[in-house]
Amino acid sequence: MLRGLTTVSFFADDIPAARDWYTELLGIEPYFTRPVEGPPAYVEFRLGDYQHELGIVDSRFAPHGRSGQAGQAGQAGGAVVYWHVDDVHAAFERLLSLGATVHAKPVERGPGFVTASVVDPFGNILGVMYNKHYLEIFGV
Structure with a gap:
């Protein structure tokens, strides 16, 4: 489906x-x-x-309206969509340097899986993830 x-x-x-x-x-x-x-x-x-x-x-x-002010992690909206990155810690720090705020600090979820998320300056949750399965598609 x-x-x-x-x-x-x-x-x-x-x-x-x-x-x-x-x-x-x-x-x-x-x-x-x-x-x-x-x-x-x-x-x-x-x-x-x-x-x-x-x-x-x-x-x-x-379609669902918006609540809260942009950048407030407690009032951020949307699902967490994770985008693969090669270095979660570096991506997380770059996002913060551009004005995003912490939603969830980097966490190792198991061997080959690290996640983190931020709230962009507009109130959206942006997830970054190192995911070994993503890389396996490319034979890496």
């Missing part, structure tokens, strides 16, 4: 600020913006080995 990750949607009140923050974090520009002219209501990045999509949606379009 579930065939793979297509798009992860995060919400933000300030799309240009979120676009700039994620551009800095990812080192790439979004490949898609809607609308094309005027202030964006949606931007989308393709990233990683499989070119998964990360979409940033204007909060006014959130």
Whole structure:
């Protein structure tokens, strides 16, 4: 039934600020913006080995509404989606240096599995994970 990750949607009140923050974090520009002219209501990045999509949606379009202030871990919203990284501790520190706040510090979950998560400046939970199964797909 579930065939793979297509798009992860995060919400933000300030799309240009979120676009700039994620551009800095990812080192790439979004490949898609809607609308094309005027202030964006949606931007989308393709990233990683499989070119998964990360979409940033204007909060006014959130189907469930938004509660709390951006960056407050106790009021962050959404599921925790983990993105594979080669070094969880380094990725976690970089996210904090860019203004994210701690959601869950790095934890070894077992041999070959380390997770951590932050709350981005827009109130979304962003997970990073070293996952040996992810690397096995590439024969690493």
